[in-house]
Amino acid sequence: MTYEEQPPLVEAVDIGKRFGSTVALDRAGITVRAGETHALVGRNGAGKSTLVDILTGLQAPDTGRVSFGGRAAPPLGDRDAWRRQVACVYQKSTIIGALTVAENLFLNRHDRGAGGLIRWRALRRSARELLATWSVDVDVDQPASALTVEQRQFVEIARALSFGARFIILDEPTAQLDGTGIARLFDRIRALRAQGVTFLFISHHLQEIYEICDVVTVFRDARHIVTAPVAELDRAALVAAMTGEDVSLAGDTYRPPPPADAAVRVVVRDLVTASGAGASFEARAGEVVGLAGGGSSGKFEVAEALVGLAKPAGGKVTVDGRTLRRGSVPDALAAGVGLVPQDRHRQGLVPLLSIAENVTMTVPGRIGRHGLISPARRDAIAHGFITDLAIKASGPHVPVSDLSGGNQQKVVMGRALAGDPKLLVLVTPTAGVDVRSKQTLLGVVEQVRERGNVVLIVSDELDDLRICDRVLVMVQGRIVREMPAGWRDNDLVAAMEGVDLDHV
Amino acid sequence: MSDTLSSTTAAEAPPPPATRRIPALARLRDLALVPAIVTVAIVGYIVSPVFLRTDNIINVLQSMSEIAIVVLAETLVLITGKMDLSLESTFGLAPGIAAWLIVDPAVTHGLGLHAVPGALAIPLVLLTGALIGAFNGLLIVRFGLNGFIVTLGMLIVLRGLLTGISGGKTFFALPESMTYLGSASWLAVPASIWISLILFAVAVVVLGYTRAGRSLYAIGGNADAARAAGVRTDRVVWLTLIIAGTLAALAGLLISGRLASVTAAQGDGAIFQVFAAAVIGGVSLNGGKGTVFGAFTGVLLLFLIINVLTLAGVPAQWTNFLNGAVILVALVVSRVTGGKAQT
Numbered sequence: 027m028t029y030e031e032q033p034p035l036v037e038a039v040d041i042g043k044r045f046g047s048t049v050a051l052d053r054a055g056i057t058v059r060a061g062e063t064h065a066l067v068g069r070n071g072a073g074k075s076t077l078v079d080i081l082t083g084l085q086a087p088d089t090g091r092v093s094f095g096g097r098a099a100p101p102l103g104d105r106d107a108w109r110r111q112v113a114c115v116y117q118k119s120t121i122i123g124a125l126t127v128a129e130n131l132f133l134n135r136h137d138r139g140a141g142g143l144i145r146w147r148a149l150r151r152s153a154r155e156l157l158a159t160w161s162v163d164v165d166v167d168q169p170a171s172a173l174t175v176e177q178r179q180f181v182e183i184a185r186a187l188s189f190g191a192r193f194i195i196l197d198e199p200t201a202q203l204d205g206t207g208i209a210r211l212f213d214r215i216r217a218l219r220a221q222g223v224t225f226l227f228i229s230h231h232l233q234e235i236y237e238i239c240d241v242v243t244v245f246r247d248a249r250h251i252v253t254a255p256v257a258e259l260d261r262a263a264l265v266a267a268m269t270g271e272d273v274s275l276a277g278d279t280y281r282p283p284p285p286a287d288a289a290v291r292v293v294v295r296d297l298v299t300a301s302g303a304g305a306s307f308e309a310r311a312g313e314v315v316g317l318a319g320g321g322s323s324g325k326f327e328v329a330e331a332l333v334g335l336a337k338p339a340g341g342k343v344t345v346d347g348r349t350l351r352r353g354s355v356p357d358a359l360a361a362g363v364g365l366v367p368q369d370r371h372r373q374g375l376v377p378l379l380s381i382a383e384n385v386t387m388t389v390p391g392r393i394g395r396h397g398l399i400s401p402a403r404r405d406a407i408a409h410g411f412i413t414d415l416a417i418k419a420s421g422p423h424v425p426v427s428d429l430s431g432g433n434q435q436k437v438v439m440g441r442a443l444a445g446d447p448k449l450l451v452l453v454t455p456t457a458g459v460d461v462r463s464k465q466t467l468l469g470v471v472e473q474v475r476e477r478g479n480v481v482l483i484v485s486d487e488l489d490d491l492r493i494c495d496r497v498l499v500m501v502q503g504r505i506v507r508e509m510p511a512g513w514r515d516n517d518l519v520a521a522m523e524g525v526d527l528d529h530v
Numbered sequence: 531m532s533d534t535l536s537s538t539t540a541a542e543a544p545p546p547p548a549t550r551r552i553p554a555l556a557r558l559r560d561l562a563l564v565p566a567i568v569t570v571a572i573v574g575y576i577v578s579p580v581f582l583r584t585d586n587i588i589n590v591l592q593s594m595s596e597i598a599i600v601v602l603a604e605t606l607v608l609i610t611g612k613m614d615l616s617l618e619s620t621f622g623l624a625p626g627i628a629a630w631l632i633v634d635p636a637v638t639h640g641l642g643l644h645a646v647p648g649a650l651a652i653p654l655v656l657l658t659g660a661l662i663g664a665f666n667g668l669l670i671v672r673f674g675l676n677g678f679i680v681t682l683g684m685l686i687v688l689r690g691l692l693t694g695i696s697g698g699k700t701f702f703a704l705p706e707s708m709t710y711l712g713s714a715s716w717l718a719v720p721a722s723i724w725i726s727l728i729l730f731a732v733a734v735v736v737l738g739y740t741r742a743g744r745s746l747y748a749i750g751g752n753a754d755a756a757r758a759a760g761v762r763t764d765r766v767v768w769l770t771l772i773i774a775g776t777l778a779a780l781a782g783l784l785i786s787g788r789l790a791s792v793t794a795a796q797g798d799g800a801i802f803q804v805f806a807a808a809v810i811g812g813v814s815l816n817g818g819k820g821t822v823f824g825a826f827t828g829v830l831l832l833f834l835i836i837n838v839l840t841l842a843g844v845p846a847q848w849t850n851f852l853n854g855a856v857i858l859v860a861l862v863v864s865r866v867t868g869g870k871a872q873t
Contacts, residue, residue, distance in 0.1 A: 122751035
């Protein structure tokens with residue numbers, strides 16, 4: 027069979043959808059053929075989420091039609107019929123933490139015996155069988171809250187497959203995973219594809235699309251722009267399709283390292299985290315240092331201990347000669363440490379408060395006197411950041427919950443910058459952020475560096491690490507390698523995995 | 531396929547032992563208060579050997595039976611992630627309405643209407659409770675209002691309604707149909723104990739072993755996920771509020787029967803004890819967590835401690851202070867013995 031002869035597994039044609047005055051989809055469509063892994067990309071607000079809602083039957087399109095395998099989609103109310111066709115693993119979990127994995131798999135379709143009572147033993151057995159069928163190695167008796175993000179995704183995929191769906195939508199599945207987790211997820215996707223499962227893969231990471239997908243569809247401004255095999259669309263063309271203009275993505279990021287005689291501004295000496303990971307390094311004025319590593323490498327723990335979010339077991343951190351008090355965020359702030367935390371929803375933002383209040387949260391001293399806050403000064407600071415960081419919002423009073431993911435992350439960045447940090451610590455700063463916002467965020471690093479401050483980027487995202495003067499690679503709680511700028515992707519990934527490509 | 535798995539998982543370090551140990555703890559959480567209850571029993575026996583005598587135990591069980599049913603009602607609501615403060619007023623109003631409609635003003639100095647035959651008392655009480663629950667559901671589920679505020683308003687309104695129809699006085703000369711359940715004994719044990727124990731047993735089975743019961747946990751844990759799994763979340767929450775109202779009304783009927791009267795203040799302030807018992811018993815105020823059995827041990831612990839204090843001869847003026855202190859101590863005890871923070 028050739029590509030064209032296969033009947034489309036999923037077809038959405040001429041889909042239009044409006045929410046009030048906002049056009050979410052304008053005669054857009056997508057055709058997914060059986061067995062392929064299809065990427066759907068577009069900037070935040072391009073209409074991807076709305077299309078997913080329509081493809082999964084959560085919303086009805088205003089115009090157009092959806093069909094599965096040539097047959098019209100079931101009516102909206104028939105959830106079971108939809109679930110037999112399609113399932114979506116959302117970024118937001120649909121797993122209930124307080125219940126066991128087994129119960130989550132068979133929620134509201136528990137195995138029942140006499141008198142309608144649930145047969146727990148049988149239910150647990152079917153759960154084990156289900157997970158074994160799809161090779162998911164998870165203990166079904168544990169509460170689902172104990173699962174890692176990755177395990178949770180596998181469980182959700184297995185549950186979707188158990189309804190009979192062979193078309194799975196993955197909505198930014200890699201956003202919360204580390205490098206090895208992503209690798210395992212991709213292995214799983216490839217294995218399932220071999221078993222006849224079709225995927226629609228939504229991601230902001232173009233690299234992943236080239237790695238795992240066969241066909242890519244680009245949406246922009248509520249419209250379908252292009253669908254092509256990934257091999258026929260190079261990175262520049264893909265980015266151009268997404269943004270509607272030519273942007274050179276990586277560009278030439280090489281720049282000379284800071285002079286060797288630049289003052290040492292940050293010293294981390296024998297820092298040991300509560301989990302046992304340790305790190306020692308120094309950073310000079312104007313230096314951008316990367317801290318990379320896989321899931322259990324301990325890089326996040328080191329970052330948290332460094333900024334005072336977690337109390338380290340030993341060691342000390344000095345910024346411009348001032349030793350930070352262990353486990354004290356206020357002291358770290360006072361010493362000039364700015365942080366963009368890993369989870370912006372949990373640690374970075376107060377969603378219902380305005381941009382201005384969020385941005386100035388770490389610097390109460392700068393926006394008022396004698397404990398009273400000056401709204402005018404606060405709004406002025408916020409205005410500055412809205413302009414500098416190109417935050418898309420009508421003003422400083424907009425609650426951050428109304429912003430898109432990329433703009434929320436810019437607010438978090440603004441908050442970290444509000445105190446004019448001498449050391450700026452960025453933990454996975456570009457996770458779940460679109461291409462343009464990514465450029466803005468990483469552009470900030472350059473500005474901070476030029477002022478002679480130090481930036482520490484904690485990430486395993488290669489694009490984040492590319493702008494570093496050197497990358498410290500952590501494996502199993504230790505810094506094992508230091509790679510100066512100009513490394514090859516393969517070498518860095520291999521180093522994070524604890525493999526040395528040159529000495530195999 | 532299985533090759534893929536073994537290679538990917540084998541390459542990974544085994545998950546930390548902590549994640550493996552959780553299930554055992556979760557199963558034990560139900561029994562978390564048992565050590566505390568045993569401790570109190572031993573202390574009680576030392577304070578007064580009367581404590582472990584059958585008649586004292588029955589006395590404790592009877593004194594807690596009515597509140598226990600309200601705790602059961604609140605537990606159901608809490609598990610779905612809502613809360614119902616108005617249960618304490620339902621507890622007083624439901625039998626109050628029945629008494630108001632039934633009792634003869636000639637006998638009771640002008641109180642009551644004598645409009646309904648006494649035989650309808652029980653259906654009337656239960657119907658009142660169900661209607662109150664349905665109205666709560668209307669405001670919370672249909673209009674999407676905040677459950678705390680809605681039921682706080684209802685608490686005040688219903689209390690005011692009872693004060694209004696009773697003129698602030700006490701209904702007495704209740705028909706036998708209203709006093710029977712609260713005062714009868716079956717097999718030498720008060721009927722109210724039987725009723726509360728049976729209700730708890732039924733609830734344990736329903737919440738543990740039926741889809742409807744499990745859907746309460748699903749809703750409380752993650753309402754969107756429950757909806758995605760096909761649970762009719764609105765209907766379930768509404769029904770839970772109706773059942774809770776009905777249970778509170780039944781509990782009110784039992785206490786009215788026991789005391790052979792309905793005071794205007796019946797149940798006033800009881801909701802705090804009800805919440806305390808549920809939370810001590812491991813029911814989360816955030817929804818999705820807790821068991822009926824746990825809630826039962828929570829009430830039991832509270833009332834055992836109160837009983838021990840009474841036996842120790844603590845003066846009545848100190849009761850309120852001690853009730854509050856008991857709640858705090860019980861929380862600490864359950865935290866220490868259960869090893870898990872109650873939220």
